Amino acid sequence: MSQSGPIAVTMRGITKRFPGVVALDDVSLTVGRGEIHAVCGENGAGKSTLMKILSGVYQPDEGVLEITGVPRRFAGTREAEAAGVAIIHQELNLVEELTVAANIFLGRERRTRLGLLDDRRMTAEAARLLESLDCPVSPLATAGSLRVGDQQLVEIAKALSLEASIVVMDEPTSALTEAESARLERTILRLRDQGTTILYISHKMDEVFRLADRITVLRDGRQIRTVARSATTPREITGWMVGREIEGHAFHHNRSRGDRLLEVRGLSLPWPDHPRGYRLKDISFDLHAGEILGVAGLMGAGRTELLETLFGAAEPTWSGTILLDGRPMRFRHPREACAAGIGMVTEDRKRLGLFPDLDVAANVSLCSLQEAARGPLISQAREEALVAGPVAATGVKTPGLHASIMGLSGGNQQKCIISRWLLTKPRILLLDDPTRGIDVGAKAELYTLIDRLCREDLAVILTSSELPELLTLADRIIVLAEGRLTAEFPRAEATEQKIVEAATM
Amino acid sequence: MPHTDATSPRPAGTGRGFFLRSAEWALVLAIVVAVVLTALVDANHSYWFQPYASLRDIARNTALLGIFALGATVVIIAGGIDLSSGSMIALSGTVCAATMLLVSPGEMIGFKPAGPVAVTLGCLAALASGFLVGTLHAWLITAIRLPPFIATLATLVGLRSLARALAESATAAVTPSKNNLINVADPFFKAIRDNVWIPVAVFAILAVLTWILLTRTVLGRHLYALGGNEEAARLAGIKTENVKWFAYCFGAMTAALAGLFYVANESAASPTNQARGHELNAIAAAVVGGCSLAGGAGSVTGTVLGTIFMRVVIDAISKIIKTGADVYEGMIVGVVVVIAVTFAQLGQMARGGRHLLPGALGLCIIPTLALLAGGVVAMTAGSGVGIAAGIAAVVLLGGLKVWEVRR
Numbered sequence: 001m002s003q004s005g006p007i008a009v010t011m012r013g014i015t016k017r018f019p020g021v022v023a024l025d026d027v028s029l030t031v032g033r034g035e036i037h038a039v040c041g042e043n044g045a046g047k048s049t050l051m052k053i054l055s056g057v058y059q060p061d062e063g064v065l066e067i068t069g070v071p072r073r074f075a076g077t078r079e080a081e082a083a084g085v086a087i088i089h090q091e092l093n094l095v096e097e098l099t100v101a102a103n104i105f106l107g108r109e110r111r112t113r114l115g116l117l118d119d120r121r122m123t124a125e126a127a128r129l130l131e132s133l134d135c136p137v138s139p140l141a142t143a144g145s146l147r148v149g150d151q152q153l154v155e156i157a158k159a160l161s162l163e164a165s166i167v168v169m170d171e172p173t174s175a176l177t178e179a180e181s182a183r184l185e186r187t188i189l190r191l192r193d194q195g196t197t198i199l200y201i202s203h204k205m206d207e208v209f210r211l212a213d214r215i216t217v218l219r220d221g222r223q224i225r226t227v228a229r230s231a232t233t234p235r236e237i238t239g240w241m242v243g244r245e246i247e248g249h250a251f252h253h254n255r256s257r258g259d260r261l262l263e264v265r266g267l268s269l270p271w272p273d274h275p276r277g278y279r280l281k282d283i284s285f286d287l288h289a290g291e292i293l294g295v296a297g298l299m300g301a302g303r304t305e306l307l308e309t310l311f312g313a314a315e316p317t318w319s320g321t322i323l324l325d326g327r328p329m330r331f332r333h334p335r336e337a338c339a340a341g342i343g344m345v346t347e348d349r350k351r352l353g354l355f356p357d358l359d360v361a362a363n364v365s366l367c368s369l370q371e372a373a374r375g376p377l378i379s380q381a382r383e384e385a386l387v388a389g390p391v392a393a394t395g396v397k398t399p400g401l402h403a404s405i406m407g408l409s410g411g412n413q414q415k416c417i418i419s420r421w422l423l424t425k426p427r428i429l430l431l432d433d434p435t436r437g438i439d440v441g442a443k444a445e446l447y448t449l450i451d452r453l454c455r456e457d458l459a460v461i462l463t464s465s466e467l468p469e470l471l472t473l474a475d476r477i478i479v480l481a482e483g484r485l486t487a488e489f490p491r492a493e494a495t496e497q498k499i500v501e502a503a504t505m
Numbered sequence: 506m507p508h509t510d511a512t513s514p515r516p517a518g519t520g521r522g523f524f525l526r527s528a529e530w531a532l533v534l535a536i537v538v539a540v541v542l543t544a545l546v547d548a549n550h551s552y553w554f555q556p557y558a559s560l561r562d563i564a565r566n567t568a569l570l571g572i573f574a575l576g577a578t579v580v581i582i583a584g585g586i587d588l589s590s591g592s593m594i595a596l597s598g599t600v601c602a603a604t605m606l607l608v609s610p611g612e613m614i615g616f617k618p619a620g621p622v623a624v625t626l627g628c629l630a631a632l633a634s635g636f637l638v639g640t641l642h643a644w645l646i647t648a649i650r651l652p653p654f655i656a657t658l659a660t661l662v663g664l665r666s667l668a669r670a671l672a673e674s675a676t677a678a679v680t681p682s683k684n685n686l687i688n689v690a691d692p693f694f695k696a697i698r699d700n701v702w703i704p705v706a707v708f709a710i711l712a713v714l715t716w717i718l719l720t721r722t723v724l725g726r727h728l729y730a731l732g733g734n735e736e737a738a739r740l741a742g743i744k745t746e747n748v749k750w751f752a753y754c755f756g757a758m759t760a761a762l763a764g765l766f767y768v769a770n771e772s773a774a775s776p777t778n779q780a781r782g783h784e785l786n787a788i789a790a791a792v793v794g795g796c797s798l799a800g801g802a803g804s805v806t807g808t809v810l811g812t813i814f815m816r817v818v819i820d821a822i823s824k825i826i827k828t829g830a831d832v833y834e835g836m837i838v839g840v841v842v843v844i845a846v847t848f849a850q851l852g853q854m855a856r857g858g859r860h861l862l863p864g865a866l867g868l869c870i871i872p873t874l875a876l877l878a879g880g881v882v883a884m885t886a887g888s889g890v891g892i893a894a895g896i897a898a899v900v901l902l903g904g905l906k907v908w909e910v911r912r
Contacts, residue, residue, distance in 0.1 A: 313740055338742040346740055353740075355733040357801040358726075366730060366741050369723045377721045420741070 006033040007069065008166055008197040009054065014063035016049055023049040026063070027223045029216055033068075033165075036188065036198045038212035042241055046221040047201045048090070051168045054199065055087035056080030067166070078107075086164035088155045090171045090201075096144030101126035103143050104158045129157040133187050145274070148300050149180030156187065166197045173207060176298075185211060205234035217241055251451035251473055258289030261428060261459050262310075267320035269302075269309055269483075276482065279305045280318070283485045285478050287428065287459050292450065294474030295463040296499050301480040303463040304347050307430045310461070311344040312337040338367060343421030345414070347432035347463075353417045354405055361387045361401040364416050368423040390419035394449055411442025418449065428459045435469060447473060467496045479503050525806060528795055531848070532810040536817055543821040551824060561701045563813075563820050568704035569766050571812040574787040575715045576759030578808040581791050582719070583752035584732035584800025585646070585653040590760035590787055592664035593638055594780035597764030599668040601631035602687035602774035603675035610679035616690040624693045628765060635761025638664065639754030646753070647746040661784065668776035687774045697769035704766050711759070716805040728752060732800025789838065790815045793845040814845070826885060836881065862906045871902040 009031040016024040024046045031037045041047045052058045054065065056074030065072050067083050074080040077087065094103050101123045102109075110118040110125070126139035135153040137146060143154060152172055159167050169188075173181040188198055188211060202208050208215060209229060216226040217240040224240045264287075269280040280302045287293050297303045308314040310322065312331025322329045324340060331337040334344070346352035355363055364387045365372055372383035384401055391401070394415040398408055405413060414434055421429060431450065435443045450473060454460055464470050470477055477494045479487040479502035487502035525533070544552040552559050573590045580587045606613045608623040619627075638660060645656035669685050677683035697703050719725040727748045730738040739745050768774050794811025796803030818841050823830040862870060875898035883891020 311740075333742075333744065334740050335742040335744060344740065346737070351734075352737050355730050355737060355801070357733040358729060362726060362729075366726070366743075369726055373723055376723075377717070378723060378726070424742075 007031070008033045008035070008067070009199070010064075010066040010069070011050075011054070012064045012066075014050065014053060014060045014065070016046075016053060016058060017061050022221050024053070024060075025221045027218070027221075028063075029223070029226065031166075031197055031199060031214075033197055034192055034195045035213045036192050036200060036211050038208040038215045039199060039201045039218065040203070040208060040215060040237055040241055041218035045218040045241070047218055048170055049221075050218065051087060051170055051199060051201060054080070054166075055085050055168050057087070081162050081164070084163070084165040085168065086159035086162050086166070087168040088152070088159060088170065088172060092148075092151050092155055094143040094151055094154060096142065098143060099140050100130070100137060100143055100146070100154050100157075101139035103154060104129065104139075104161050106158075108162075125161065126157065129160050130154075132160070133157055134183055147180075149176045149184075152176065152180075152184065153187070156184075160191075164196070166199070167191065168199045170201045171203065172200070173202065173204065181207070205237060208237070209234055251447060255290055255292075255451075255455060255475060257291050257475070258457055258459075260286055260288050261325065262287035263321075263323040263326075264310070265321045265323070267306075267309065267318060267322065269305055269314060269318040271483075278483050280309065280480075280483045283320070283480075285485070285488065287461060289427065289459050290454055290457045291475045292454050292460040292462055292473050294470035294477040295461060295480060296467060296470055296477055297463075297480035297503050299465070300482075301503065302483040303480055304432055305483075306480065307344060307432050307461065307463065310337070311342060311430055313344070338424055338426075341425070341427040342430065343367075343424055343426035343428070344430040345417050345421060345432060345434050347436065349410070349413055349417065349437070354413060356406050358405065359402045360391070360396070360398050360405050360408070360416060363405045364391060364419045364423065367420055371423075386423065387419070390422045391416070394419050394422070395445060409442065411438045411446065414438060414442075414446065415449070422453075426458065428461070429453065431460060431462045433463050433465055436465065443469075467499055470494075470499075471496070526795070526804075529804075529807055529810055532794065532807070532814055532845075535845070536810065536814050539814070539817045539821050543817075543824050547821075547824040548827070549824070559820075563816055564705050565701045565770070566820070567813050567816040568701075568708035569763055569770070570783070570786055570790060570816060571708045571809060572704075572711055572763040572766070573756075573760040573783075574790040574808050574812045575711055575805065576756035577784075577787040578791045578794070578796055578803055578805065579715065579719070579728065580653075580752050580756040581788070581796045581798060582732045582800060582803045583728045583749060584735060585749065585752060586657065586788070586798065587642070587753065587756040587760075588654065588657040588784055588788075589638070589642075589660040589664055590756065590763075591780040591782055591784040592661050592668070593635065593757050593760035594764040594767055594783065595774075595776040596638070596664045596668040596671075597631040597634050597761035598768040598774040598779055599672050599687065599776045600634045601627040601765060601768060602689050603671055604630040605689065605691070606675050606679060606687055613688070613690075614680060616688065619689075619691045621693075624691055631761050631765055632758055635758035636754055638761075639757035640750065642753040642757065643746070643750035647749055665776060665781075672774065672776050685775070685777055689768055689773055694769040694772065697766065698772065707762070707766075711762075712805055712809055719805060724748070724751065729801055732802075734801070786815060786838070789842045793842060833881070833885065860909045862902065862909055867906055867909075871899060871906065874902060875899045 007030055009029070011027060011029040014024055014027045015022070027046070027050060029050075039047045039050065049058065053060050056077045056079055059073065059075070065074075067085065072083060074083070080087075095106065098106070101119070104126045105122045110121045112118045123139045130137055130139060130153070133153050133156060135150060135157070137150050137154070143151060146154065156167075172184060176184065185207070188200070192198060200208075200212065212229050214226060214228050215232065215237060217224040217237060219241060265284045267280055267283040268278055271277060271279040283306065285293070295303050295306065305314060309318050311334055313334050316330070316332050329340065331340070337344070355366070358366075361383060365383050368386065369378065369383070372378050372386050374382065387401060391398070396408070396412050396415045396419065398412060405416060408416070418434075434450075435446055438446065450460060450462070462470065462473060471491075471494060475491050477489045477491070477499060478485055479489075479499055481503050487498070489498060540552070544550070573594065577587060577590060605619045605623040605627040608626055609619045612619045612623075642653075642656055642660065645651045645659075646653050672685045672687055673683040676687060719728065727738070727743050730741070730743060731745050731748050735745060764780070767779050771779065790811040791803060791808050792798065792811070793814055794803070794807030794809070796807065815838065819834060819838060822834050822837050826833055860867065862868070875895045878898040879891045879895025882894040
């Protein structure tokens with residue numbers, strides 16, 4: 001692919017390895033000045049790693065990075081910023097307690113002649129930047145009080161304040177409403193017209209095809225293709241992304257729905273000190289044995305809060321009724337939910353699920369350790385026997401029961417946590433985005449596992465940030481938007497289009 | 506992304522070798538080196554000429570420190586910190602002595618045996634005070650949600666003051682004048698003082714019990730889980746508040762038990778100075794023994810070795826520096842703790858490509874360390890040697906800095 005005009009970024013033969021994974025394998029890319037370049041790929045394809053190398057978060061193991069023709073090796077984001085490269089991460093990096101203006105100038109504070117903070121100048125400059133972005137936010141508002149879409153624009157304002165000539169955006173619209181996305185698209189086009197080079201990661205094909213000049217597709221760390229937008233179609237891109245025809249492999253056929261286990265009526269969870277006032281509002285649904293209920297929604301829609309409330313892990317300030325087997329339940333602690341036959345696999349495996357200092361066996365046996373004890377003492381043999389069953393059943397691949405849990409792949413760690421909950425013999429399993437950060441092959445294994453558990457009469461509530469996953473697994477899908485339940489679809493009626501519309505209502 | 510799972514660093518020296526972990530073998534080696542060095546350097550050669558007396562001193566001191574270092578270990582593994590154990594020791598000793606004084610005032614004032622009833626009540630009251638303080642800590646931390654550092658900092662200051670007030674009130678109640686020292690002359694305490702095997706045996710039994718607790722019980726596993734990942738532990742259905750309650754009670758009650766031995770050792774409860782600052786020795790022993798202040802990691806074996814190491818080093822200081830050894834004790838213990846903990850991280854630093862002397866901070870630390878080294882040597886061995894040591898330090902560190910920049 002030849003490139004006319006001045007070149008902003010050249011990457012040649014970039015390779016990055018992490019213990020056990022080759023995240024990027026010989027990727028080469030050229031981006032012209034003032035180009036919008038989309039990087040597409042499935043989760044784990046290496047898009048974020050590539051962008052983090054460009055912006056100095058990681059250093060490549062092999063390969064050359066050139067910014068406007070000068071070879072560079074950034075030791076950190078500060079060096080990249082000095083060279084005019086700014087990144088806007090998927091997880092926003094704002095200090096919630098500080099004002100918008102303070103966030104924009106964090107680390108590069110403007111000072112008066114006396115060396116004191118020049119708040120007035122920073123506020124004025126922030127206001128000007130925000131205005132140029134059509135962002136109706138006061139520079140004096142605290143960052144934590146803003147909606148996600150506005151926070152995103154604050155991040156962009158920060159990049160602009162750096163006078164970055166190259167801006168990297170990692171899935172900027174994944175948490176935005178349609179109106180917010182449209183506003184962001186306008187901003188991106190305007191930046192391009194001013195000569196800013198934009199590298200843009202996105203899953204959303206319509207967006208990519210509206211914005212991008214050229215598109216690079218990554219899969220499993222390898223560069224599959226770089227093409228001009230005009231020379232391709234969305235179907236071709238998605239085909240390259242997955243490397244196969246997208247098959248509608250559905251697991252939900254021939255499952256038989258059992259008795260009603262759970263009835264949720266008018267569930268609300270307040271959110272003090274927040275302009276919205278509630279995390280969940282007036283949510284009602286049923287759950288039957290042997291079915292998978294999918295919960296769709298954007299980031300911040302309240303999926304995790306819903307599961308945590310059912311599991312007794314949220315603040316006990318919720319109102320409404322939760323009936324388990326027709327009896328009202330009000331769990332004050334996860335232990336009570338566990339005793340009532342509910343298990344929860346948490347969203348953020350590393351932060352909320354794993355015990356890094358404990359071995360595989362101890363991580364799995366944790367919730368049912370009493371069964372491995374004889375009197376007050378744990379019998380190691382009994383613990384191993386207890387753990388071996390579910391570890392084999394879920395297909396955990398581990399060098400041994402006493403291996404370090406941190407040495408396993410993400411998929412195997414997740415199977416360990418599912419095993420932990422299976423040991424408690426639950427009737428309801430809450431799975432909060434269980435395949436996040438897991439590679440494609442392991443995902444398929446998890447799907448098969450979840451389907452099998454469901455056929456064994458387990459009731460499952462599944463949330464996911466990926467709609468195809470819900471459409472593959474769920475019997476019914478409810479959609480949350482900003483804490484409200486906006487739609488419920490039986491599987492036969494659900495389409496990505498309908499769900500996205502309901503999620504952005 | 507799959508790579509995020511693989512980037513978590515493993516602490517160095519966790520590989521289990523023959524019987525002990527490699528870091529623990531290193532500690533054994535360090536203890537042996539310290540003992541041999543002391544035997545060679547000490548001008549009186551007391552390790553050669555009075556081996557039993559030397560061993561007895563070290564054993565007694567190790568047992569006294571070890572008893573509450575075990576408590577500190579449990580608290581640290583559970584992800585907390587207890588800064589108050591020194592003051593807890595003073596309080597428990599005072600509670601014990603004050604109880605005995607109030608039960609049998611005549612005997613206590615006359616330096617006569619106070620009788621089994623008074624002794625039993627005194628000891629029980631002391632242990633009970635440990636339970637109460639532990640409960641207070643747990644409440645401050647779980648219900649009021651104070652950070653453990655703040656909660657136990659408050660009791661570090663508060664308990665010693667309370668102990669002094671208690672000593673003065675108790676003495677004022679039974680004698681004409683108030684006093685902040687209560688003498689204890691009962692034969693029970695004399696026997697403890699004269700038979701070193703008693704504190705050693707108590708320490709050994711407590712160590713075994715703690716080892717069983719941490720490695721073989723459900724509660725022990727929950728302590729590690731709580732320290733390793735508190736939120737995950739809660740979401741796994743563990744009543745983290747109760748586990749913390751246990752940990753802080755264990756920490757305070759081991760300190761209370763140690764308080765009884767302090768009273769026996771000094772034949773008095775003296776709340777003004779007894780065990781002042783010793784909480785830091787206990788924390789240091791646990792950390793040198795492999796406890797992570799982030800929680801979730803540590804072992805009884807490590808703490809026992811760490812305690813022995815601390816006491817051997819302190820003993821070495823007093824043997825080698827004859828006069829005014831206590832002046833240098835804190836400094837040398839501080840240096841040794843830093844070296845021991847750094848040593849455990851060196852491998853990790855080398856692998857991660859981290860620098861020991863990074864940037865401008867690295868430049869400024871060279872004269873700081875050189876001044877420290879030169880100053881200490883000058884004060885102990887004379888100014889000429891001190892200046893030489895300072896220059897040597899500058900050359901060594903400067904060389905290291907140059908090497909790091911070049912690399």
